[in-house]
Amino acid sequence: MEYYDTTIIGAGIAGCGLAYNLRKFGYKGKILIIEKYTPGANAAYGYRNTFKKTIEEYNLPYIKKFKKLKMGEFSGIKLDVNLDFYLIDYSRICNHLIKNLEITFKREEVIFVKDRTLTTNKESYKFHYLIDASGFSFFLKKQLRMKLPEKYYIGNLKHYKIKDKKKLNYFEYHSNKKGYVEDLYLFDDNIIQGDWQITNDINFSEIKQPKYRKINEIQESTELINRSQVIAPVSPAFPMVKNDYAFLGDSFGHATPSLGEGIRPTLNASRILAKSIIRNDLKSYEKLWKNKNLDTYIRAMAPRIRLKNRFALLEIIKDYPKLISKIIKGDNPKIPTGILKKLPLRIRLNWAYHYLRLKLKYSLPQ
Template sequence: MKEYDVIIIGAGIAGTGLAYNLNKECPEKKVLIIDAKEPGSNASYGYRNIMESLQKEYNFPYEHMYKGMKIGIEDRIFFTLNRKFYFIDYKKICNKLLRESKAEFKKGFAKEFNSKILKTDKENYKFKYLVDCSGSSFFIKKKLRHKLPFRYWMAKTRVLKNDLNLLKPIENQLYKKLISKPKIIKEDIVGNPCTPVLPLVYKNIAFLGDSFGNPVTSSACGIKPILDTSKILSKAIKKNNLRLYEKEWKKRYLEIYIRYLVPKYYTYHKLKYFQKFKKPTSWFKLIEQFEKYPELFETMFDGEKQFKLPKETKKIFHKSSKIFQGAYYIYLKYKYYKMSKFYRIN
């Protein structure tokens, strides 16, 4: 029976990204990645945009570079965000990360595991650390009966004849003006968990990526936080101390996730008895504020930093909105406090 320092279940961005960062942090570690399909095959949608900082850090191949992004509502443009975005092929970057990680890759279905052995449909393997990067299949979390993410990004995508993926538009969408008679060749419903659930560590098992709700809820740019989290896990494995992983992740990200979840709860969570008291903020007024303070939009789009709203921006929110969002914040803080207490780091 072959033995590995780290076995990773799943060859998406989480699994291949972890293997890549493990090779940088501790190249002496023997790493195996197992997936039933080829690397990057289980992505919710095959192409996406990434920011310049991420492209430079990993030197990802890209299909196209955009000089900016048009920001608006329906068919009205308010302003252009002047920063570079790189349109990438998800499978290509997963294969690049795997190739440069020097990890071993094997096709197979993970079936059962204990504290030392992973059983697959083909053979069994010994491990020191097991990492669940199985995405929304939640292989290990379901086996352990852990809680699963409780909020998801849901969208309908359309693949056009030029292989660009777009969220399904409402009738008055800007792209209909820019692309004449687009030929739709494929439609899919996609869902990505965007609420992290604890624990991130259980004994000598760790969770990474969609398997614990790793993408930031502020935007659909989930690749960056997953890769950044893989670096935290790589350093913990290097030090042979998985406890550091969850502690460092919570210190770095948990408050940010909660603050970005609050407005999502307020907007989409339907409280039967309080709906009549909710006063929604005008999207047009909000976009106008982004036009005036583009750095605010960039911070929110990046989904990394906590931020303070200018006084002028705060005024567009109704008092009831502030009260409800304050209540949601307290609720989420308590929810994660209970999670931390229930699932103590082993």
């Protein structure tokens, strides 16, 4: 039976980013990535966006740079933000990260894990550490009957071509008070439009489209090319480490609770995990990640427990574009007291209650 020091299930951004960072930080162990399809295969339409810092840090190839993010309407609240961000081809960036790395890649499906042995549809392998980067299939969590993330964005995505070949480039985002979100990328003659719903359960019938959607304005001049149903977990599900196993990316819930942006936070977490593996101290991964990120996640989650609170917050921050762009970028800055005081007292109290509750919940052993 072949032996690998670190075996990774899944070659999405989590698996590829971890392999990249392990080698970058000088890891000498043998690395195996097992992927049932191809690197970055799990990407509806293949397109994602991310911010400049990540593009530069990983020298990622990109398709297009957007200069303006139109945040559109949030139940009547208009937000416009000037923010550079980049359209990327998901499978291309996953392939880019593992290109020329000294790793073993096997196109197999993992079907069972016991102790330090993993079995695929073809072979069995021995490992020292196993990293579950299997995305929202939650392969290992399901096998171990562990807790899954509690919040998801579920979406119906459609890819249209614009018939008159008019070239348009922008990104728009709209939402309403019932947890519905519509997003639209327009680039060249493509439109990728999503009807999303924030839910606690993966049930696509919950997506209730409002009467007005932005796509109605442009749909006549488009041709539908493709559609699919997609899932994005947006809340962390602890623990991050169990015995010799660790969880990274969607299988943990690394995407930001605010917008479901998963690439940057997953790459950041992969850096922390790589260092813990190199120190042969897997447990420190959770501790270090929590020290650096947990408060930011909780600050983003607390006002979102009740959609009413979220919109009350949007109403007061709409006039502070710098604050909005920091929130979009996932920084979740502390909101200055002067601004917070504009919120009704009952909302501030409810928000503070959820903040403390989550803080307690995640600081207890899971």
